[in-house]
Amino acid sequence: MVKKKTLVILFLLLVAITIGLIVAGLFLNKTENEKLQGLSQYYDVSSKNTIAYVMYRDGIPALRLYNKDEAINAEAIKLTSEQMILDPSFSPDGSTLAFISTFKDMKSELKSSVHLLDLRTQEIRELFNVPYIVTEIEYSPIGNSLFYLQAGTFENYSPIASERPHDMDILEYDLVQENHTQITNLKKYNMNSLTIAPDAKSVYVVMDDDADAETAEEIFNTKQRVFNISFDHPENPTIASDIEREEDIFSFTFTPTGNEMIFNSISNVDSGDTFQYELYRYNVDTKEEKQLTNLESYSTDPVIGHDGKTIYFMVDQNFGKRTPQYHLYKMTMDGNGLEEITLPNIN
């Protein structure tokens, strides 16, 4: 039989341990904003092969620049843990870099700012801010304006869907006149991968092919495709990707020649396993498609290098799990010479 005194000591010991753990918890507990860690999926490559990338340390976002050949390895800006940096985009000549800052808690703080970093002077200035979510920006090939995707709301349209930016449209910001022009008035459920046509007379974007969908089942079965939106008739987007393609397209880019697109799509829909996203090349003229990667992971956000011979892309090696783990890769246009680019200061 255990003595009462021993039991009291044991009880007090357990209470002390519990209190100690609670105190440790109060000190080491992180808010949701402080939990982002490592490389994000947002990056761009300049005409001089400088890579701009966004990484997080204890939730604090930093925009960094890296060019091994030119010995560039610098932190351009660091924001607070309440904020995010999205979609850095180099100007065609590589002299400036535009990027978006917004709040992680998009539901309660619906505000986005677009900034411009002058790489020659290292100065950063806010171009504009809007009470909406700007999800992507892209320089016009001519370089005198910025196109951007803007979401009117951040919510879940269906109880089983997660909260996301919706009511998407394309706008243009004139860098000289400093004014905004709304290009589309589509209020799309989903819109991403904004790409400007080389002649700057139209844009390409990924959207749901839901023009003819009326019933719930038809809406559910809609496919994401690449659309071309002409500035002359923005109300009539036309499908630019393979109209017969059964699987969705999530992100894409055009080659400099303009007749081929690199996109990511699910490669194993029928396998019953976790989806694997691979990169594909599609020739718009010949309608030929070729799978470029076979990483059995989540390959996304292709960017074509200035030489037109290199494809940069992100891979989430932790796809399907709780926290993403992005790595930047590059390969040739045929999918050969796969190589990971080791970015500094990402851990």
Place this chain on the structure above:
Amino acid sequence: MKSKLEKYVTQIVQQTDCSKEEKEDLYEELLVHLQLSKDEIMLEEGLTQAEAEEKAMQQFGSESVIGNQIQQSLFPFRKELQLTLGISSILFAISAYMFHLLVEGNAQITWLILFIGFSSLLVFIPLQQNYTFNCKRWLNSLLVIHLLTAIYGYLMVNSIDHTASLGLTIWVWLNIILSIFLIYQATTHDINSSYKPIKLIHIMNITSGLFISAGTLFFLWGYLFAYGEVRLTILLNLIPLTIWAASYYIQTKMAHKNKTLTITLAFLPLVCITIAVLYFFIGF
């Protein structure tokens, strides 16, 4: 008014987790034994009745020790298993909490307090020899609550992408299995062997209860995931569990009156569960 000897025997019997009938039998046996011992002492040593009673009790041993020994012989290893589960759970609670805190930055303080609290009770109840709280009803309630908090602990460690997650998952599942085993043991072990069907009824009901509870938790999670808030309709999810509990209660009351109907009632949820599981996994 009870004699000193009767009070002594009552205290011994109260420390065992037996049914009412078994306690009556045990009380009778012990009392007769001690009365014979008292009579023998009176004859041999010429002591008064009060003195002989005192000596008989002294020779028999302290109530707590005797009660504990009888409990141990009736329920072998229950104390050890409870202590194992309690200590293992406390250590798991500390490990899982720190793991979650250091890897994810999440301090699961409420869970820590609850799990250490329930696990500590599993340790203290057998150690402090108070079988008022060691009766089947209290113990089963404690084990079920402990099981639920352990399942939450499993969800916690399983959600983390880390190599240590596997070890902690195996650890918590060993605790869960031991907890379920103790629920079966506590419910079925002390049943009067003269009436076997009731043991079968308990086993069938606990089995179906575990499946229905798991299903209920799954649908509650699905409901909260879909609606993101608690509405009155959430109570609909509790209908199967309520029917099961009512059916279990009715079965225990009518077990001695209508054996066939009772076993049929106990068997019915298992058939439904088998059909549901087959439909879910095979989709026949």
